[in-house]
Amino acid sequence: FSHDWRENLITESFGLLFDIIVFALLIVFLQKRYEKKQLIRRYMEEIDDFRHWKTLEAAQRNIGHIVRLNGLKVYQIDLEGCILAREEEYYRDVSSEKALLTFDLTSSNMQGTLIQELRVRNSNFEGVKFESTDFINTLFVKCFFAGGVSSHIRLRKAMFELCGFTAMNLDLEYLHGEMDQKCEESKFW
Helix, strand or coil: CCCHHHHHHHHHHHHHHHHHHHHHHHHHHHHHHHHHHHHHHHHHHHHHHCCCHHHHHHHHHHHHHHHHHHHHCCCCCEEEEEEEEEEEHHHHHHHHHEEEEECEEECCCCCCCCCCCCEECCCCEEECECCCEEEECCCCCEEEEEEECCCCCCEEEEEEECCEECCCCEEEEEEEECCCCCHCCCCEE
């Protein structure tokens, strides 16, 4: 009789321990998910806070938030009225790895956005709304632009190297300077 009692106690103890471990893992999973949602909400709120600010600090913080949101697998970001710019000298050196940013802004809203002094590569701008967007002294290398709205775009020394433009109706308001010597290598489908 005493031998069966000990066996049952050990079996029930292992069952209880297993239940506690499963419950703890569930709590950790839910906590991590909640923290990720809070972080996404915080980054989106900070982008909203810096919207329409005309300072370099706001522009650089917006870029940092975009990179962090992409790291959290958030690609649809409302950047209406934001400024995206970098001014430091080492960001202007195209050969520098720090100079080249990579974004995925699929289906984002970039209406009225100012994009200045950026060097962007291997980025996805599929379905992005580019209404009244300014591109000033900006380089795009191997970027993909498809669909989306693109009216009243203003380009000033904007360069597009080896970029793909699929189903893009480019309505350029005005163009200053050269588009790019390598623009002919970009594909317009």
